[in-house]
Amino acid sequence: MTCAELHEQLDPFFDNELGLAEAQKIQQHLEQCPACEAEYAARLAVRQALQKPEVQFTPPSDLLDQIQAELLKQVRPAPQRKWSLPRFEFPPWLLPSLAGAAAGLVLWLGSNLFLTGNRSSNSLLATVTAQLVSDHMRSLLPDHLTDVVSTDQHTVKPWFAGKLSFSPPVYDLADHGFKLIGGRLDYLGNQEIAAVVFQHGRHFINLFVWPKNESAYPPSTLVQKEGFNIIGWEANGLTMCAITDAAPDTLKIFVELQKQSRMSAE
Amino acid sequence: MNEKEKLTRFEGEMLPLMNDAYNLARWLVQNEADARDMVQEAFLRAFKFFGGVRGETGRAWLLRIVRNVCYDHLRKRKVHSSEAELENIPDDSSPETDLELKSDIAAVRAALASLPEDFRTVLVLREMEELSYREISEITQVPIGTVMSRLARGRQQLAESLKQMREKDLV
Numbered sequence: 001m002t003c004a005e006l007h008e009q010l011d012p013f014f015d016n017e018l019g020l021a022e023a024q025k026i027q028q029h030l031e032q033c034p035a036c037e038a039e040y041a042a043r044l045a046v047r048q049a050l051q052k053p054e055v056q057f058t059p060p061s062d063l064l065d066q067i068q069a070e071l072l073k074q075v076r077p078a079p080q081r082k083w084s085l086p087r088f089e090f091p092p093w094l095l096p097s098l099a100g101a102a103a104g105l106v107l108w109l110g111s112n113l114f115l116t117g118n119r120s121s122n123s124l125l126a127t128v129t130a131q132l133v134s135d136h137m138r139s140l141l142p143d144h145l146t147d148v149v150s151t152d153q154h155t156v157k158p159w160f161a162g163k164l165s166f167s168p169p170v171y172d173l174a175d176h177g178f179k180l181i182g183g184r185l186d187y188l189g190n191q192e193i194a195a196v197v198f199q200h201g202r203h204f205i206n207l208f209v210w211p212k213n214e215s216a217y218p219p220s221t222l223v224q225k226e227g228f229n230i231i232g233w234e235a236n237g238l239t240m241c242a243i244t245d246a247a248p249d250t251l252k253i254f255v256e257l258q259k260q261s262r263m264s265a266e
Numbered sequence: 267m268n269e270k271e272k273l274t275r276f277e278g279e280m281l282p283l284m285n286d287a288y289n290l291a292r293w294l295v296q297n298e299a300d301a302r303d304m305v306q307e308a309f310l311r312a313f314k315f316f317g318g319v320r321g322e323t324g325r326a327w328l329l330r331i332v333r334n335v336c337y338d339h340l341r342k343r344k345v346h347s348s349e350a351e352l353e354n355i356p357d358d359s360s361p362e363t364d365l366e367l368k369s370d371i372a373a374v375r376a377a378l379a380s381l382p383e384d385f386r387t388v389l390v391l392r393e394m395e396e397l398s399y400r401e402i403s404e405i406t407q408v409p410i411g412t413v414m415s416r417l418a419r420g421r422q423q424l425a426e427s428l429k430q431m432r433e434k435d436l437v
Contacts, residue, residue, distance in 0.1 A: 010418070055371055059302075064284060067305070
């Protein structure tokens with residue numbers, strides 16, 4: 001075998017694409033010919049360089065979630081619960097009436113809230129919960145989820161600063177699977193409150209925040225309403241309430257992460 | 267198979283291949299933002315045609331779609347900008363204590379990034395994704411002989427530019 005002949009077959013030999021007989025001929029030639037052996041060594045060096053894991057690229061951590069969300073839009077499953085419809089499932093002709101119904105509900109609830117000093121605490125709690133559910137539902141309508149779209153907590157937090165008299169905590173929990181996707185102003189009764197929006201897989205979480213207020217406190221243990229999971233807590237004079245259609249355990253983890261982030265921030 | 271079952275099967279079979287898909291896309295389009303778009307587009311296209319008869323493994327099939335999506339994109343990009351605007355490849359490898367290793371990795375990335383598209387593609391498919399000549403031939407839609415010659419020339423060029431970079435460092 002000449003060097004020229006070997007050159008023709010060096011790459012398939014190197015890539016294990018040759019038959020045994022041909023491979024043996026090449027092997028013999030390489031053992032006797034330093035020039036061809038050097039060619040072989042150069043290929044080996046290239047391979048070793050390219051196969052270092054650090055040279056290859058790994059996908060950004062949120063890409064999988066994003067693709068799953070896009071894929072989900074491709075299938076249109078039959079609705080399971082009346083109000084747990086993901087936002088893309090509403091047929092366009094239904095949107096105006098849905099938005100109207102939600103807005104009407106908010107107005108009705110709003111007129112009852114904050115005005116009724118003699119309500120029992122249970123019915124007050126129920127009213128607050130119902131209103132947060134309707135806020136959450138409305139946020140899932142197309143283009144209602146966020147007023148400021150950003151995955152950067154240093155963008156979302158200042159955005160609130162210009163609009164509210166209090167400063168809601170904004171932590172990016174993307175490393176834990178809860179991606180910050182933006183913020184929004186919403187209402188509880190007549191009061192403006194902050195809504196910090198997170199995404200977990202294909203589920204959205206609204207984290208509502210408002211200054212502590214005797215007439216507007218959320219459920220302090222996890223409750224389920226209209227197919228959503230809701231839980232509230234207090235921190236530094238602010239009331240927080242998270243609501244989502246994600247699983248109860250997922251919500252508990254989210255709340256725990258929020259509390260821990262706050263502690264480590266202080 | 268209804269749409270929901272199709273999605274479940276697709277997620278089980280195809281989403282685990284996202285690392286392969288992203289690495290190929292990232293090396294072909296040469297920046298993160300475009301690579302994300304390419305991978306997403308490829309998965310949506312794959313989902314559309316998922317479930318049909320395939321004469322190849324799922325991985326080769328998906329990478330063929332990724333490659334096609336990327337080449338379509340690159341063709342469009344070339345029409346829009348006459349000069350190739352190759353962005354600097356940022357070194358986003360994991361933090362290394364060994365500085366020498368880090369600069370070595372940056373050098374390898376830069377060398378591969380500067381190879382012509384066709385050579386870069388076969389090298390990524392062969393050395394990183396470890397596909398056979400037959401699979402590479404199916405993905406790139408060229409005969410096996412062409413795969414072989416592209417590999418040979420790509421390897422020579424890469425070896426040469428790595429050698430030059432090392433010599434430059436020594437001076």
